[in-house]
Amino acid sequence: MVVPSPTPRRTKKTRALGIPTIDLSLDSSNVSRLIVRACEEYGFFKVINHGVDKEVVTRLEEEAAHFFGKPAMEKQQAGPATPFGYGCKNIGCHGDTGELEYLLLHTNPLSVSERSKSISNDPSKFR
Known part of the structure; x- marks a missing residue:
């Protein structure tokens, strides 16, 4: 989970366009592939349709x-x-x-x- 820092930070442009989102309602082979790619490219991701x-x-x-x-x-x-x-x-x-x-x-x-x-x-x- 990412929580905003109470300390203001300067923002810089990055090549990242957004946090990868993983939809757990997809079939497991697609979910697995998306998780691996998100981990390799970003190191983190957001999960949706997790049932919580x-x-x-x-x-x-x-x-x-x-x-x-x-x-x-x-x-x-x-x-x-x-x-x-x-x-x-x-x-x-x-x-x-x-x-x-x-x-x-x-x-x-x-x-x-x-x-x-x-x-x-x-x-x-x-x-």
């Missing part, structure tokens, strides 16, 4: 915005990503430098429960 309720997605996006808006010291309590948790990497080398923050979670409810206390101000919302 819009309310769930909205709540997750709100919690993510709250988490990534916290000061660095608070976010670091949910890390390091070994392999799951919060991480932050410096990226870019040709004038396009910046930081990439990420939060990797395991689908195991116990794993998410352990991390939720350091991710959300109200862990009952993040589960």
Whole structure:
């Protein structure tokens, strides 16, 4: 999930015209091909027709915005990503430098429960 940074950034023209969108309602061979291409060309993609309720997605996006808006010291309590948790990497080398923050979670409810206390101000919302 990509969440806008609270820090204003300068925008530059890029050759990318948009984020690749993967429609999971397509047949699996097309989906697989599209995912591979998106990963090779962009490194990320947007998924549609995944069957997850819009309310769930909205709540997750709100919690993510709250988490990534916290000061660095608070976010670091949910890390390091070994392999799951919060991480932050410096990226870019040709004038396009910046930081990439990420939060990797395991689908195991116990794993998410352990991390939720350091991710959300109200862990009952993040589960």
